Amino acid sequence: MKTLPIPDRDVAIFRELAGVVGPGRTIVDLAELRTYECDGLAGVRVRPLAVVLPETTEEVAGVVRVAAAHGIPIVPRGSGTGLSGGALPVPGCLLVVLSRMTRILAIDLENQRMRVQPGVINLDVTRAIAADGYYYAPDPSSQSVCSIGGNIAENSGGAHCLKYGFTVNHVVAATVVLADGRVVTVGESASDPLGYDLIAAVVGSEGLVGIVTEAVVRILRVPELTRTFFATFPSTDEAGACVSEIVAAGIVPAAVEMMDTLAIEAIVKATGVDWPLDVGAALLMDVDGTRAEVEHTAGAAVEIARAAGAIEVRTPKSDAERALMWKGRKGAFAAMGRISPNYYVQDGVIPRSQISTVLREIAAVTASEGLRVANVFHAGDGNLHPLVLYDARVPGEEHRAETVAGKILQICIRYGGSITGEHGVGVDKAVYMGELFGDADLETMNFVRCTFDPERTFNPGKVFPTPRLCGDVPGAYAPHAVEATGVGRG
C-alpha cells in the first residue's frame, strides 16, 4: 500500500504529543484513527489529525498547549456515545479522548459528594456507593457505557430527571483545562459558590469551553421505596391524557416513559419482555419516596391510568421483574435494529399537554415521505424521541429520513418547544438553532463561549449555526476601585 508522506508540521506535532503522553497513547496511524471518526451520530465521519489518550490533568493541559502552539482545533471525547455529533472530529483536529481517566478520586458520603475523573462511566458512580444506600441521579439510557465527562458536556438527562433534574443540577465543581493550557476550578465542592454560575456555563457547553478533567458530583440517598407500573392503552391519545391527569392530581412521578406500537414491537423482539403487541401505546412509570407517600401515589396513579382507559396495568412482583421492564425501555434505541435496518433519532421537546397533537403531526409528516416512525420518550417532560426508520440501501430513503427529522424539529419549535432535550445540538441540529433563537440570542450565548475560549480552539463548528468570531472586547475596560486595589480584604 502506498502511503503519502506526512507533512513536516504534522511530524513535529506527533512528536510533541508523544512527548506529553508517550507514543503508546498517541494515535496517528490512519487505520487506527478510523475508530474515532464518528461518535453515536454514525452517519457522519471525519478523520482527526491525531488522537491522544491522556491520563492526568497535567497531560491534558500539555496536549492542549501543543495544539495551541500549532493552532490546531481540539475536539474532546468521552465514550463517544453522543447522538448529536458533539465528539465528531473536525478536519485536522486533535481528538482528546478521556476514556482512560476512569479513577474515582474521593467519596464523601457525609457531604454527599464524589470526586471523579471524566472517563468514569455513569453507572460506575452509582455502583461505587450503592452498598451504602446512595446513588447518582442522572440516568441516560446509555448509562452503562457513557462517561461523566460526556454527560457534563451534553448536560445529559435520562428518564428520572423529571423529578431529579439534569446533570447541571448534580455537578457542583469541575476542573477545566482552558485553550491556553491553564487549569481552573469552577464551582465549589463544599458550599454555595460566590460569583457567576460558571458551572452552568461548563455543563452543557458541548465541548466548546474546555476539557473537564475532574468533577465533583452530588450523590443522593436512595429513596426508601420505588413503585413501578406498566400500563397499555389503545393509542397514544389515552396514554398522553393519562400522563396529564397524573400530573394534574399533584403527583410528581420520578419517571414517566411512553412507547408506541412500533417501539413496543422492537423492544419485545430485542429483549424478550412479554409486552403485548396489539396495543397503541404503553407507559412505564416510577414513583419514589417515603413508604406511605409512595403507596398512596402509586395507588392513585394506577386508578388514574384505569380511568384514562388503560387496557391493562401491570405492577412488577419483584425487583428483577422491575429491572427487566426498565431494561426494555432503556434498550429501546438499540432494539430498533429488529424492525428497521437504520433509524434517525430526534430529541425534540414540546409542552407536555401537546403530546397527542404533536405525535399525530409527526406521524403525518413521516407517512408523507413514505417512512415509518417509532416513538419512545420521556412523556413526563415532553421530551420526544421519534425514531425515523429507513433503509439506507434504498436510494433516497436516508435523505427522506433526514428531511422528516428536520420537519419534526420545526414542529417542536412551532409548539413552543426545543430542538433538544438531552442529546445536545452538536453538528446535527446546529442549523436549527437559528430557527429556535434570534441572532442577538446566539450572539449573547457566544459571549459565554468567548469568555472561556476566545480563539475558538475547542469544537469549532458545533452548536452555533454559522461561524461566530469572538472579536476583541470593545471599549476600554476600566477596573472598579475594588479590583484595582486587590480584592478579598477579609
Add this chain to the structure above:
Amino acid sequence: MRDVRVGGTTVRGTPARSIVAPGDLAEAAAVLGDAASRGDAVAFLGGGTELGLGYAPSRVDVLVKTAHLCRVVEYAPADMVVEVEAGITLAAMQRALAPHRQRLALDAPYPELATIGGLVATNAFGPRRLRFGTFRDLIVGVSMIRADGERVRGGGKVVKNVAGFDLPKLAVGSLGTLGMIATATFRLHPVPEVARAIRVGACGADGLVALTRATIANRLEPAAFVATRDAASGTYEAHVLFEGFDAGVAEQIARFATIAEAQGLTSESLGDGERPGALDEAARTHGDVRVRISVPPGDFVAFERDALAPLANVLGDARAIVYPPLGIAFVSGYATGVPATIAALQGARRAVEALHGNLVLTDVRDPALGDAVDPYGTVPPSFFLMQRLKERFDPARRLNPGRFLGGL
C-alpha cells in the same frame, strides 16, 4: 413612561442621579438603549429587600425600577410552566398560580415585597431549598435586556432543554451586572395536599447534627429542616416541615417524632404562625448586621463552635437560623461597637473559609463596618473568568458597576 424621581434614593450609599419606572418591556429596553448611547451607568430596583448586598456601585446614573413590569406573560397550568415579568412580587405570582393548586417551590423572605427579578438576581431562597433547590433548579427560561438595550432570551418554556448556553442560570445571582432580567420562566410544582411542621428541642450543635443524620439515614424526605438558636443558652430548636399527601405526611411526622424521642428530644406539632418560612424571615431581616454563611454540612459542629457561636455572642440581640442538612446559616443582630464587631466578622470569616465555605455580608448599616469588612471575602480561583464574562456582557462596565463580587 412614569418617572418616579424620589430624592435621596441610594444603592449601597451611592445616590441615583435619576429614577425611571418603565411601563412595559419595550420602554425598559429603550431606557437601557438610551443609557448606552449616553454612557450612563444603570442599576435596577425591585422590591428593595436585598439592597444590602455587595459593594457600593461606583455610580448610578439611572436607577430602573421594575414596579410596573408585573404581568404574568404566559401561564400554562397543564404544562406547569409560568413566564412572568421581573417586577411581579413572589406573592402576586403565587396568587396567580393558586387557583390551579400550583406554586413556585421557592419560599424566599418578604414575598409581598420581593420581586421575581430581584430574587433571581440575588439568588434568594428559603427553607424549602432542602427539597426543591434554588432558582437554578427551577428557572427554565429568561429574557434579558443587555447593556446595549438589545432584548435577548435563553432557555425556553419547556422544562427540559439543552439548546445553547444556559443564560437563565447565568442570570441567577448575577446582581444586575450582566443585564436587566426582563422576564423569567419557571417550572412549577403542585401545592401539596398537606404541609405539617414539627418542632424539636432543645439541643446543642452535636445533637442537631445527630438529628439531621438520623433523618437522612431513615430516608425521611422533609421539605425543610431549619433550626433557630437561643441566644441565651446557645441551644437549638429544630423546625422540620413535611409536605405531600396526608397519609405520607402523617407517617413521616410520626417517624420523625420517634427519631427525636430516641435521641432524648421532645417534639411538638407547630402552629401556623411558626412555619419554618416565618422563622427564617424573622431571623434574616433582623438587626443592622446580617450575614449568610455556607459551609460543608459535615463540618457543622466545628463551624458552629468556631464561627457561628463567637459571632452571635458578640452581636446584640443575635438571631441565627441554620439549615443543618445544607450547611447554611443566617446570623443577624446589632453591632455592639465597631472594633468588636469587625473582629467578630473577620474571625468568623477566617473560620468559615478554613472549612472551604464562605461568609457574605447581606446587610451592614454602619459604613465603618462596611469599609472594614469585605462583603464577600476571598474570591474563587475562577474569578478571572468572571471578569472576562462581565467584559463580554458589559464591556463599558455600566451595569451596576462594581457592585458584585470582587468589584465586577
